[in-house]
Every structure is written in structure tokens, then in C-alpha cells.
Amino acid sequence: xxxxxxxxxxxxxxxxxxxxxxxPMVQEGMPKQELLEEHGHxxxxxxxxxxxxxxxxxxxxGLSGSGKSTLIRHINRLIxxxxxxxxxxxxxxxxxxxxxxxxxxxxxxxxxFQKFGLHVHRTVAGNVAYGLTMQGMSLKKAKAQSHKWLExxxxxxxxxxxxxxxxxxxxxxxxxxxxxATDADILLMDEAFSALDPLIRTDMQDVLLDLQTxxxxxxxxxxxxxxxxxxxxxxxxxxxxxxxxxxGDPQDIIMHPADDYIFDFVKDINRGRVLQVKTIMDVGVAVxxxxxxxxxxxxxxxxxxxxxxxxxxxxxxxxxxxxxxxxLDQIVAGLARPADGAExxxxxx
Numbered sequence: 001x002x003x004x005x006x007x008x009x010x011x012x013x014x015x016x017x018x019x020x021x022x023x024p025m026v027q028e029g030m031p032k033q034e035l036l037e038e039h040g041h042x043x044x045x046x047x048x049x050x051x052x053x054x055x056x057x058x059x060x061x062g063l064s065g066s067g068k069s070t071l072i073r074h075i076n077r078l079i080x081x082x083x084x085x086x087x088x089x090x091x092x093x094x095x096x097x098x099x100x101x102x103x104x105x106x107x108x109x110x111x112x113f114q115k116f117g118l119h120v121h122r123t124v125a126g127n128v129a130y131g132l133t134m135q136g137m138s139l140k141k142a143k144a145q146s147h148k149w150l151e152x153x154x155x156x157x158x159x160x161x162x163x164x165x166x167x168x169x170x171x172x173x174x175x176x177x178x179x180x181a182t183d184a185d186i187l188l189m190d191e192a193f194s195a196l197d198p199l200i201r202t203d204m205q206d207v208l209l210d211l212q213t214x215x216x217x218x219x220x221x222x223x224x225x226x227x228x229x230x231x232x233x234x235x236x237x238x239x240x241x242x243x244x245x246x247x248g249d250p251q252d253i254i255m256h257p258a259d260d261y262i263f264d265f266v267k268d269i270n271r272g273r274v275l276q277v278k279t280i281m282d283v284g285v286a287v288x289x290x291x292x293x294x295x296x297x298x299x300x301x302x303x304x305x306x307x308x309x310x311x312x313x314x315x316x317x318x319x320x321x322x323x324x325x326x327x328l329d330q331i332v333a334g335l336a337r338p339a340d341g342a343e344x345x346x347x348x349x
Contacts, residue, residue, distance in 0.1 A: 005054035005186065005218040006075060011084030012048075013070055013242075016041030019082040032241050044070045046243040048084070052235075055216040059233035061223050067242040068222045072190050075220065076105055088186070106135055109186035110179035114195055116171045118163040124150065124174050125159035131182040142181075149177040153207055169200035173207065180211070189221045193228065205232055226265050230254070230274050238262060251279040263338070272299035272335050280334045281315045281324035289313040294323060302331050 014022060014035075022030075022039050032043040045067045052058045060068045073079040074086055077093050086093040088108065096104060110131065118127050128149055129142035137145070143159070150156055153173040163171050172192065179187055193201045209232060212219065223229055229236050230250045237247035238261075246258035254275060257263040278294035289308045292301050294315050305313050305328045312327040 003054045004051045005089065006050075006052035006220070007085075007087040008048050008050045008052070008071075008074075009085040009087065010047055010049060011045055011071070011074060011086065012082045013044035013067075013074070013079065014041050014082045015044055023082055043242050045074075045081070046241070048242075048244055050237050050244065050247060052218065052220060054218050056234040057212060057219040057221055057232050058235045058237065059221045059223060059229040060237050060239065061226065061229045062239035063224055065241075066239040068224075068239050069190055070242075071239070072188055072220055072222050075186075075188060076109055076111065077101055106131070107182070108184055109188060110182050110184040111188040111190065112172075112175045112179045112192040114191035116163070116168075116175050116195075118171055118174060118178075120163055122162075123159065124155065124161050124163070124166070127163070127174055128178045128181050131178055135182060146177065146181055149181045150174075152180070152211065153177045167200075168196055169204060172196060172204060176204075176207070176211075180215070180217075185218055187217045187219045189219060191222050191224070194223065194225070201228070208232060226269060230269065238265070250274070251276060255279060267338055271337070272302070273297055275334055277301045277315050277326050277331075278324070280330055281326045282330075283324045285325045286314055286322050287312045287325040287327070289325070291316045291320070291322070292326070293318075298331050298334050301326060302328075302335070305331055 012023060012026065014026060016022070019041060022035060022041050026035060026043060026046060035041050035043050048071060060071055062068050070079060074081055075093070077086070081094065093104065119130065122130065125143045125146045128146035129139060132142035132145060133139055147156070147159060150159060153176055155170060155173050155177065158166065158170070163174065166174070193204045196204060205228065221232060233250055235248065236250050236253055238245045240261055246253060246262050253262065254266050254269070254271070257266055275298050276295050277292055277298065287310060289310045289312045290304055292304055292313045292315055294317055301313065305311055305326065312325055314322045315324040315326055317323050
């Protein structure tokens with residue numbers, strides 16, 4: 001994994017009249033419901049510690065009310081924390097002056113919103129150019145530059161249209177182009193695709209992944225959808241009631257859920273389309289058979305191994321070096337849905 005771009009340290013957020021007065025109680029372990037009933041305060045975030053790697057996609061996921069949207073708004077300081085630190089490229093965002101914060105928001109990061117957040121009175125080109133004009137670029141030059149990004153997201157020719165003339169998927173492409181146009185290092189995406197129809201949503205995920213392959217942004221992506229998280233995330237952090245329950249590599253979270261909450265998330269996923277052969281291979285063991293790249297998912301590996309005379313295949317890294325092997329029985333076992341009963345305990349850390 002890449003170097004850390006954003007470091008979230010001991011972050012707390014409590015909503016209410018006097019958050020500091022109840023902070024020690026929360027730090028000592030007071031539950032969210034008790035805090036509300038006895039003190040009239042709402043726990044938003046509790047002792048969040050996440051290192052977000054540079055040039056990778058980190059997904060923050062959880063159910064409604066888990067604190068994921070509250071968390072992402074601390075990164076650009078749209079929300080002030082009750083306690084903790086938010087470090088970006090070595091600088092503490094929470095200690096920035098007003099001027100420093102404005103520059104930070106203009107040049108360091110961009111945000112894509114769930115409800116698109118487009119200016120209805122501006123054309124598509126005007127929307128994409130907006131961030132550039134905020135940086136001081138002339139409107140004429142900014143609109144000319146916006147064409148490049150509209151072309152990249154598949155909207156060339158729509159520069160003169162208004163948002164109301166576009167479909168939801170097209171509007172979100174405008175939002176993505178606007179965020180990319182400023183050339184910010186960090187892209188914050190708050191439930192960016194959740195308002196879209198399933199097919200359009202998948203299409204937008206493809207657009208994002210294709211762009212990321214080339215641009216290598218630091219992306220923080222908020223979602224409640226595990227399939228989406230597994231598809232686009234290099235790292236996943238799962239929140240519940242304002243606290244991080246588990247974080248790590250998507251493959252590890254699938255194979256080793258931390259508790260029943262995580263298990264319930266992962267038990268019904270299509271493992272064949274998510275699990276990679278490197279996750280269940282025999283490390284360092286070579287066999288007679290074809291080669292399979294380590295990142296190939298089990299669904300594809302099944303066909304390759306089944307067509308081999310030995311019912312097995314070697315697993316190779318990106319340098320085409322053999323790092324292990326996998327056989328048909330292992331693949332079939334990997335495809336099986338985990339048990340709901342006591343057997344699942346063996347999956348936990």
C-alpha cells in the first residue's frame with residue numbers, strides 16, 4: 001500500500017449543547033443510547049483512527065447513522081470535531097487559519113456529492129469550470145479546460161446544456177468532471193453513486209476506476225453498499241454507531257470478518273466475483289498447469305482450473321513469477337457461502 005496521505009487520529013464528534021462536558025464519559029465507554037437518554041447529546045464519531053493511503057481508493061462504509069458522512073466532512077473541515085486530529089500531507093487541518101483552509105479546499109481537495117450539487121443556472125461547461133474560476137482562472141480559459149474533462153467522462157458535446165436537461169447519471173458525470181478539473185490530489189465522494197439506478201451506478205464505477213488507473217488520486221469514497229465497496233476499494237473501513245469496527249484489505253475483510261456485524265455484511269456477496277486466487281492459494285507451491293494472475297477472481301479461475309489436466313494452476317504475480325498454486329477443490333470451497341452457525345466463528349480474528 002502507498003504512503004499515508006490522510007491520517008485521522010483519535011477523532012470524536014458529539015452533537016449537543018455542550019459536547020466537551022460529556023466527552024470524558026464517551027472516552028470512558030458510555031454507549032450512544034445512554035449518552036442520548038441521560039445527557040441529551042448525540043454521538044457522531046468515537047475514537048476514529050484511520051490512515052488513508054496516497055494514490056488509492058479508501059472506502060468508508062456502514063449503514064445509515066453509522067457516522068460515515070460525518071467523518072468525510074471532517075477531512076475538509078465542514079464539521080468541527082469535538083476532539084482529535086486530521087492530518088493531510090503532514091498539516092493539521094484543524095489548526096489551519098481561515099485563509100489556509102480556503103486555499104486547502106480550493107487546491108488540495110475536491111468533493112462529489114450524492115445529490116450532484118450542480119448549479120442549475122450554469123451550463124455544463126460552467127459547472128465544470130466553477131472550481132477553476134475559484135482558483136483565479138479566467139472563465140473563458142476555465143471553460144476551455146472543462147472540455148477536456150467532459151470528454152474524459154463521456155459528455156463531449158453537452159457543454160452548452162443545463163443540468164435539468166441531463167439524466168441523473170449524466171449529472172453525476174458533470175459532478176465528477178468538476179471535481180477532477182481542479183487537479184486536486186484528494187477526491188472526496190459522499191455516496192456519490194447511491195442516487196443512481198443500478199446499471200448507471202455500475203457504469204459510473206467503471207468510469208471512476210478507469211480514471212483512477214490513469215490519475216492515481218487519493219479517493220475517499222463513502223457508501224452503504226458492500227458490493228460497491230469491494231469493487232472499487234483498495235482499503236475498506238466499516239463503521240457502526242460512530243466507531244470503526246474493522247478496516248483493511250477487502251479480501252481480508254471477506255475472509256476474516258471481525259464480528260457478527262461484519263459477517264452479516266459479507267455472507268451474501270457473490271464470492272466468485274470478488275475473492276481473488278491469491279487469497280486462498282497455497283503459497284510457494286508450484287504445480288503442473290496453466291498460470292493465473294494473482295488478482296484473478298475465483299469465477300474466472302474456476303474455468304481455467306477445470307480445463308486443466310491436473311485440475312490446478314500456478315498463481316503468478318505481476319512480474320510473471322510463480323507465488324503459489326490453486327486447485328479446483330480450493331476454488332469450489334472458496335465459492336461456498338460461509339455457514340451461519342458456530343462454524344463461522346473460525347472466520348473471526
